[in-house]
Amino acid sequence: MSPPSQNATWLRRLPILVILLAALIGAISLRDDLSFQTLARHREDLLAFRDAHYLWAVLAFLAGYVLIVGLSLPGGTVATLTGGFLFGLFPGVLYNVLGAGTGAVLIFLAARSGFGETLSRKLEGAGGAAARLQARLRENEWSVLFLMRLVPLVPFFVANLIPAFVGTSLTRFAVSTFLGIIPGALVFTSVGAGLGEVFARGEAPDLGIIFTLPVLLPLLGLAALAALPMFLRAIKGAR
Known part of the structure; x- marks a missing residue:
């Protein structure tokens, strides 16, 4: 029989292991x-259920979105489009941010409990380049957290794990996540809100819109604003 401490360790690691297994499956x-394509096939049924049971539709959508993000299942983008399609730009964007942010927090907590706290202590005690990198990340924590959310090059799942592994606090992670995903959520929710016309034409939505200049430039501007304290701190340190 395993020692109690070993059993407790495996219990802490169980949630993140379940998430990794669910993500793989x-x-x-x-x-x-x-x-x-699945959304297109079932759009009439979804609209009918929303019209007949609006509150239940909202709760079911939020639960499904949290499940998709929390277990790192494929379909996060489709879920965001669905939020816009069913509920419009507003309150659709509110539901999308709430679902995605809650799922991200659950992954963060699972990763921090399973491996993050142990890894963070090991990095601190190891010294050398790893400890220096961790220290730099913590010095610029707010900037790094917002950059990972604002720049669409960082996978959402990765942006949930890195903060857990370097010892980020839950408050900072939650605040930067819920606020940082708003711009991207606005873009994709607006695309979802216009899916009725897309379905009528028998086409697929243009998800590359986030990389067009009218959308990308404001996102890069917000990213530059988030990175400004980091650059100012670096200049001050150089002086």
């Missing part, structure tokens, strides 16, 4: 089910 078996 979902990537293999659910990619075709959680897709834009």
